[in-house]
Amino acid sequence: MVLSLTYRRPSYVASSRDSMSGDEKQKSINESITSGSSGQSHGIPDALSFDRIINGGTCPPCTTRDFMNYLKYIEYDAENLQFYLWYKDYCKRFDALSETEKALSPEWTAAQAEAEATAGQGVRRKKVSPDVAAVLEGTDFADGSAKPFDTEKRDPFNDPSRTPSSDDKREMMSSDYGSSFGDDNTLTGSTPYSKKADEAFEEAGMKWKPFTTQPFRQEITRIITIYIAEHTPRQLNLSDRERTAVLHALQNTTHPSAFRNVVNTVEWSLRKQSHPNFIRWTICNGNRPRVVFARGLGVFGIVGGFLVDLLITLSHAGRGWRVIALPLWFIGIATLIAAWKGMCVVLHGMHHRHLRPWELFRDDDEMVDDKSGFSSDTLVSTNSNSYEDEPWIAKYKKRFIIRKIFDREIWIEEPALRQIQDTIFIQAVLASFILSCIFVGIFCAVPHGNLY
Structure with missing residues (x-):
């Protein structure tokens, strides 16, 4: 059985730096998902849709591995798919955490993301209610929720005299990605991942350190030094505004929602450009x-x-x-x-x-x-x-x-x-x-x- 005789293979989509906002990209992604599930879309049948390829529902030469090879050897843009696959896996592992562990990394809302993107640089201080201020009076937290992390000296989680908890030890040993970190804690030469991440935060105008007891904090630090910071091995094609916004979010939480805008940009590029070109090439x-x-x-x-x-x-x-x-x-x-x-x-x-x-x-x-x-x-x-x-x-x-x-x-x-x-x-x-x-x-x- 064949397709309609009026069928046309997907047109080639040239690479471009799109100026669409995050909401517009998300709307475009949703429309792509809807159109892809209701019939043939732009010369791509449902059986070869982006989601089926990513979810392993296709056979060679249209598998995820084939898609990755195309992006690496033909389009020279494999980092988008690599980051997207990591993010999907990270979301599953984060959802599997206990509620206690999840509470350490609250969701980064769309309103917070927009506020940080608009602010550009610096960390927004939150107003503290009078009752909370009275309780915190005389402590390191008396000046507000963001103040204690302005310097390493005032970070209670970096206190050398503090005995590591079981959560800290589990985070350092991290069974999920232990083999990825191991003894090799360097990105290039002897530069540690944490130092590279600190440099990325400083370039974005952020001086205080992130929470160290949040789940997967070490893994997030590694991701920053691979995909987010500038001059990294697999640097994503992000604007300065997008990079600054995601670094602000990752300082506050390791919740997957911190990557919302980055994922929208990456997924939009994969769905609207790389996927049609891959099918055309295949x-x-x-x-x-x-x-x-x-x-x-x-x-x-x-x-x-x-x-x-x-x-x-x-x-x-x-x-x-x-x-x-x-x-x-x-x-x-x-x-x-x-x-x-x-x-x-x-x-x-x-x-x-x-x-x-x-x-x-x-x-x-x-x-x-x-x-x-x-x-x-x-x-x-x-x-x-x-x-x-x-x-x-x-x-x-x-x-x-x-x-x-x-x-x-x-x-x-x-x-x-x-x-x-x-x-x-x-x-x-x-x-x-x-x-x-x-x-x-x-x-x-x-x-x-x-x-x-």
Whole structure:
């Protein structure tokens, strides 16, 4: 079964720095989710929707891992998906905490986020009621809720004489991400994560330290040094206002809501730009040398049909002989149309695709493991997304062009993708048949040349 014959594959979406507000992006995301669940959206069927790919409801070559590889090797924007997957996992782990632990990190409301973004810099002081002021009189907390954290000296949670509680020990040992921190507490050289995070806070105009007893505080510090702060290994494409606002929020709480605006920006980019481009790219079943080769064959077939009809027309042969060029016209036009959309009709006939360059030099066992989800270590790794030193690059460059054209093939497992390719193939065949009949009809209408 194929899609509608009026189907059009997703258009390419150019990268841009959008000026939409957080609320506008959230509204756009909600509209995208609604439209994606009610029918085909912008050339992407429901079976290949963003949510199905992220939730593991698709088969190769449309899995989350394939999406990640596309963003890393083709679009150079893998940090968005890496952060988004980490955030989804973090929300699940935070929700699994006890109510007592959750109370240490209250929700960061939309009103607070907007106020901090508007303020730009500095920490807003909260008014203290007279009753509370009377109770706190003579203590470090007498000047307000934010005042005690203006300096390290006045932070009761940083008191060296304070005995660590069981919560503190659990946070430092953190079974969830223990393997990610371990003994390696440095981002580059000997610079600790906490120091890098402090530098990020200082650049945003914040001098006081965050609460140290909140759940996952060490993990949040690591995330700041990987995705949020400037000049980090996987720095997100955030505006100064967005970066300052999220740092303000993370000083106050480790609740997932502190990332609200950042997640909106990342998810909007993934849904509106990266996902359509990924589906468009995945529809291509051949590598670039194979597609160029297919286009050349299409042009050769068209030129061959033209020459055959021209020679017959210039001769004494009857008009009926001019139909003999129809197969050449038909094959050439169909091949060219399919190749123009990134498809090789030969590969499509077997529902095969070429292995990607980064897939060619891996063992079969590695490819099976590659279909699985992402580990915590991968998503909070301090490694950048640069791949220039990966060994497959040099190996692939050494391959001869003929070998690239006839590279290894693999069966396409995703039914929805095969359905899209079947539709494009039928469109190419129908268009080719119509155009071939028109061209042959034109030659049949031309009088005899009688030149030989």
